[in-house]
Amino acid sequence: MKDISTNLDNMTPAEFEEYLPELFEAGGGKISEDPRFTQFFKTNPDCAALVRDLETIAEQAKSLFEPTGEDSGPEPADSVWSNIASKLKDAPPGNEDED
């Protein structure tokens, strides 16, 4: 990644977009709150909107991790557990390495 720290205000939107993947990774996903970009975002509102939208998407994606409730969300058919249970009778837990 190029060093952008000395050239923030002169950066073009295209350059900013090129840096974005690394910026998101380095900034923990909150570039919109990074004071280094305040001036850049003022002069490039489309870039500010892009960052805001991508942050919204990343933030909302976290909510997909949790099931929506005890009785909602996708659930496998009962036959899945029936199949597992019948196979477990024939195969006790093992010690194969995984962790």
Add this chain to the structure above:
Amino acid sequence: MSTKPNPGFFKRNPPIAGEAEAIERAKAGDADAFSKLYALHKRRVYTLCLRMLGNVSEAEDMTQEAFLHLFRKINSFRGESAFSTWLHRLTVNLVLMHLRKKGLQLVSLEETINPSEDDAPKRDFGSRDNQLAGSVDRVTLERAVAALPPGYRMVFVLHDVEGFEHNEIATMLECSTGNSKSQLHKARLKLRELLRQPQNLPAIEGFSEAAR
């Protein structure tokens, strides 16, 4: 596989009441404990499979495989990561193995470098026309994720939904961390495009439309 514990996962995957006891009992071969672990984790594991595969039947098959695999290997769980993290990593690896057997190239180099016009995010992604109108509800986002090209979807689900780090994803998908980061960024850009016109997103198999 061996991966150093990620402290973030203990925050995101806090221990579930009764889980530790069920794990210990399951290690001793207690059938009821297996049932308990299945009940605690079936939704997340199945949803992960469904997101990665996009097909109910295959997702159920892989859920079954994942839990059978889990129960065969449960004595090797040493608590170095959250149990659900360990289970999800195991599930992801099984699904990827399944996809490789089917011959699907997971993170296609061609797709990364030279995506088809329909699949790649448009180059004017900084323009005002592409901005989201407001917040994004989870059902709409779920539908948009399902509409992503497979390479983008895989990395997005693993990173932004499941919380895996790029180095872990790179290992799982057998690609570079740079490729993983690039795919994730393109996935988010493509999602932004898709979410601009949510009325065009198809309904998806297996997910409730009511859970907004």
